[in-house]
Amino acid sequence: MSDLTKLKISEARDALRKGDVTSVELTDACLKAIDTADALGAFVHKTPELAMGQAKSADDRIKAGGAPDLCGIPLGIKDLFCTKGVPSQAASAILNGFKPEYESTVTSQLFDAGAVMLGKLNMDEFAMGSSNETSTYGNAINPWRRGNDATALTPGGSSGGSAAAVAADLCLAATGTDTGGSIRQPAAFTGITGIKPTYGRCSRWGIVAFASSLDQAGPMTKDVRDAAIMLEAMCGHDPKDSTSADLPVPNFEAMLTGDIRGKTIGIPREYRMDGMPDAIETLWSEGRCMLEDAGAAIKDISLPHTKYALPTYYVIAPAEASSNLARYDGVRYGHRAKLAQGDGITDMYEKTRAEGFGPEVQRRVMVGTYVLSAGFYDAYYNRARKVRTLIKRDFEDVFAQGVDAILTPATPSAAFELGKKHVDPVEMYLNDVFTVTVNLAGLPGISVPTGVDSNGLPLGLQLIGRPWEEGDLLNTAYALEQAAGFVAKPTQWW
Numbered sequence: 001m002s003d004l005t006k007l008k009i010s011e012a013r014d015a016l017r018k019g020d021v022t023s024v025e026l027t028d029a030c031l032k033a034i035d036t037a038d039a040l041g042a043f044v045h046k047t048p049e050l051a052m053g054q055a056k057s058a059d060d061r062i063k064a065g066g067a068p069d070l071c072g073i074p075l076g077i078k079d080l081f082c083t084k085g086v087p088s089q090a091a092s093a094i095l096n097g098f099k100p101e102y103e104s105t106v107t108s109q110l111f112d113a114g115a116v117m118l119g120k121l122n123m124d125e126f127a128m129g130s131s132n133e134t135s136t137y138g139n140a141i142n143p144w145r146r147g148n149d150a151t152a153l154t155p156g157g158s159s160g161g162s163a164a165a166v167a168a169d170l171c172l173a174a175t176g177t178d179t180g181g182s183i184r185q186p187a188a189f190t191g192i193t194g195i196k197p198t199y200g201r202c203s204r205w206g207i208v209a210f211a212s213s214l215d216q217a218g219p220m221t222k223d224v225r226d227a228a229i230m231l232e233a234m235c236g237h238d239p240k241d242s243t244s245a246d247l248p249v250p251n252f253e254a255m256l257t258g259d260i261r262g263k264t265i266g267i268p269r270e271y272r273m274d275g276m277p278d279a280i281e282t283l284w285s286e287g288r289c290m291l292e293d294a295g296a297a298i299k300d301i302s303l304p305h306t307k308y309a310l311p312t313y314y315v316i317a318p319a320e321a322s323s324n325l326a327r328y329d330g331v332r333y334g335h336r337a338k339l340a341q342g343d344g345i346t347d348m349y350e351k352t353r354a355e356g357f358g359p360e361v362q363r364r365v366m367v368g369t370y371v372l373s374a375g376f377y378d379a380y381y382n383r384a385r386k387v388r389t390l391i392k393r394d395f396e397d398v399f400a401q402g403v404d405a406i407l408t409p410a411t412p413s414a415a416f417e418l419g420k421k422h423v424d425p426v427e428m429y430l431n432d433v434f435t436v437t438v439n440l441a442g443l444p445g446i447s448v449p450t451g452v453d454s455n456g457l458p459l460g461l462q463l464i465g466r467p468w469e470e471g472d473l474l475n476t477a478y479a480l481e482q483a484a485g486f487v488a489k490p491t492q493w494w
Contacts, residue, residue, distance in 0.1 A: 004030075005030050005170065007172060008172065008223055008225070009173055009221065009229050009230060010223075012073055013070075022059050022072075023056075023073075023074075024055045026055070026172075027054075027074045028055075030074040031048050033169065034165075036494070037494050040170075040494050041137065041138055042162075044079060044122045044135075044137045044161065051116050054116040054117065062114075069229050069232075069233070070233050074116045074171055075174060076118055076121045076161070077120055078123055078159055078162050078177060080126075080177050081177075081207055081208075082100040082103065082206040083100065084100055084101060085099055087120065088120070090125065091124060092126055092356065092358070093355065093358070094334050094352070095333075096335050096356075097335075102206060105206055107206070108206075109233055109236060110233055115233070122164075123160060126210055127159075127179055127182055127215075129360055130158070130428050130429070131157045132160025133154070133157070133418060134157075134360040136358065140155050142156075142189060142490075143168040143494065153416065154415055155190050156187075156415065157182060158182040159182050160186050163186035163187055163220060166220050167490060172226075175217060176218055178435075178439065179317060180313055180317060181431070181432045181434070181439070183220060184410050184435050184438075184462055185431060185447070187460060188459065189411065189458070189460075191458030191489070192221065193222065193223055193224055193226070193448055194218065194220045194446065195218050195219060195227050195444065195473075196218045197231060198442060198467045199216050200216075201444070201470065203241040204216070204217070204243065205241045209324040210317070211320035211321055214440070216439070224256065225256060225478070235249040245468070250471050252474055255474065256478045258294075258479045260295055260476050263405065264297045264403050265288075265292075265296045265299070265407050266403040266407070267298060267299070268303045268406060270304065277413055277453075279414070280412065280459065283450060283459050284461065287461045287484075288407060290480055290483035291407065291480060296404075301401075303394040303398065305387060305391045306437055309433075310429065310430070310432065310433055310436060313439070315367075315383075316384050318364040319368040319372050319381050325357075328357075329353075335355065336348070339351065360425070388440050392440065404466065406464040407462070408461070410461055411431065411459075412430065414458070443467055444468075444470050444473050445465070445473075446473055448460055448477050448486075449486040449488075450480065450486055451486065463476055463477050463480065
């Protein structure tokens, strides 16, 4: 079987069961593809020996019969997930040399299902970024190009390595995390599918924390069916995570009928913003027509507090980050600065953090510490928490009116040039304008590739669902995917 790396999870699963291919052959093909794609900067810690060992075990399990859907499927794992005995740095110099003695719950569940880990994937440092330019490993590069223009483009962030790897067919799928859009935005930039489930659906245990009330893991895949298959394996209650929901996990793939007749899709007027590119506006309008043609009712809705979402997010997220990142002090693990004679414990903390944290992480820690400080706590953090409640209530009111899902753009533009927005933090933060509300409200959201712009770059639309109804959301996304018929792939240059 040729072009093994181009297979989707569903296709590879069926081929493995039929005996048309083995996991060892599939894994070997991915490892060879990875070795020829260093120019993309996607894989930062390769694990070929581990991968081949897992693949051999998967083949034995498949032969025995009754293997789970993900058995034998080669995946990439975002560097934010702790993987036992494998470097897990969150793309930060402060965690140089850190190899956990434990496995994150999500990766443990994937490996229990027989998935194969090809290696760890690039990302923004501590998941703080929208372009994968804050990584200690260097930039991840989008495999897509603007026509014949060789200018390097961002794959998005923070899950930029995951997005680039899946789009370039280096792995069949990858894990991502989403704090303010870090699965959905890079998925849209690279022409793949990415879903952030309801907060609490996937365990956060063993995932390096950024903002604990916002972080959520999810799959990044080649299509909606693959997202459904992988999400089911990632979900489930975890007693080690106090925010993990003790709810049954449905068979998401079985819910993909494509029938959305009788469903109501909301179109929020607040997401139509000044300066939105014509390509995004057109895509959104076309998506609306696609869902309407599929039998859904379209309803104009209002989410009045949307305009406060971005500033609210950039108060809450840095505040939680400043608390979470206080543990990196050079004492217990990771990088420790060299001290001069006479230096004390405070000097060690300061020097270690100055050397270990990059500029964007330092910026967010300082902002977070400021908004939590005496005299500013009520003015900023407490007020942001109250606005967050209002944003969540907006969604609750809309869903109470019978809306089943909400359709919005996924990003305010197609992928942009690396270095273009990195110098202006505020301009970079605006990339999250369509996605942060979903995290603030704890809702599930999915990005589906639905078109290309005038330069041939992929564009995505976002669907936002009711809490805990990922199956229904995936089915609506499946209907949109079928209607859009997106099949474009990047031309290989790496």
